[in-house]
Amino acid sequence: MNDELILNLIDKLAKLPGVGPKSATRIAYFLLDAPTSFTNELSSAIIDAKTHIVVCSNCGNTSSTEVCYICSNPKRAENVLLVVEEPRDLIAIEKTHEYFGKYLVLGGALNPMAGIKAEHLRINLLMKQVADPKVEEVILATNPNVEGEVTASYIARMLAPMDLRVTRIATGLPMGADLEFADEVTLGKAIEKRQEFGV
Amino acid sequence: MNDELILNLIDKLAKLPGVGPKSATRIAYFLLDAPTSFTNELSSAIIDAKTHIVVCSNCGNTSSTEVCYICSNPKRAENVLLVVEEPRDLIAIEKTHEYFGKYLVLGGALNPMAGIKAEHLRINLLMKQVADPKVEEVILATNPNVEGEVTASYIARMLAPMDLRVTRIATGLPMGADLEFADEVTLGKAIEKRQEFGV
Secondary structure: OHHHHHHHHHHHHHOOOOOOOHHHHHHHHHHHHHHHHHHHHHHHHHHHHHHEEEOOOOOOEEEEEOOOOOOOOOOOOOOOEEEEHHHHHHHHHHHOOOOOOOOEEEEOOEEHOOOOHHHHHHHHHHHHHHHHHHHHHEEOOOOHHHHHHHHHHHHHHHHHHHHHHHHOOOOOOOOOOOOHOHHHOOOOOOOOOEEEOOO | OOOHHHEEEEEEEOEEEEHHHHHHHHHHHHHHHHOHHHHHHHHHHHHHHHHHHOOOOOOOOOOEOOOOOOOOOOOOOEEEEEEEHHHHHHHHHHHHOOOEEEEEOOOOEEEHHHHHHHHOOOHHHHHHHHOOOOEEEEEEEEOHHHHOOOHHHHHHHHOOOOOEEEEEEEOOOOOOOHHHHHOOOHHHHHHHEEEEEOO
């Protein structure tokens, strides 16, 4: 019975993570009040990102180029590879300014209950990367929760026969937390204090 | 140094009310993972609402037609007019299913500190509406905070010489609260228990 256009906008906004019906209503009216330049930019930003962003063929990060800005940066150390679940975890690590090596973005964590098995993650891409003799260390930076720990164990076991140092970020992070929401100091500390991974 | 397209999207999302940099990052990656159909729909919903929504010439509500769906509904009572600050307050009232009359959306509240004076509100539209002899009662439903109370007093004083019942929604709502975030039961009760406005 309300205006269809506004209801439709509220309905779409309410599907975003962390946005309930009341926040969606607030955002919708904010957008109606905002300058047209802003709403056009927001709308274009969504479409542009969606259209042009691909998965980096080298590390699994999101990128607007075939190989992402980290993989194509010659200044990044090639002897260390940091494994994360999602691109947003990579962003969280980058913000600490404590890590200067390369990444491997798995695209999730093992979760048999939800049907997420090894073949759904970028394990093949990881194995391809570690086959490079320049790689000396693999840092496992999956989330410190059940799925992340299982995934770290799984990868550590796969890498055990290889001549690699396999480490896990320090559990300065509280268990059960989400890596992307950790503060930068804690996260930086966790990288700095990483220890040998005991299988 | 991060991918420009993603940074741009996060930057735009972080400007929305209630969305900080971390929520914006989460929403951005959610959008990158979402089906293209959804991102296209969201983007279109923003542009469509922004392009086609106008202010109802009769009551000040947002509408995709020159006269809004409430003003053009012949079943709505014409003897009572409920005055709110913003269209989202109107939506909150509608959700209570306790009110069947018409509305007047002021477009804000008096706030001399922020430079919002009577001429910035739709007081003229209100006076035009109450000039209709069919109107018997004006319910003042501005927010129960300083600006809303001042606005209610101002309007009550303007309407005092006229042959009208002027009421204020009951203060079942806690003072300092935002009307749009009140739960529907409390808000419905507040309309039901409205009392004569003492200037």
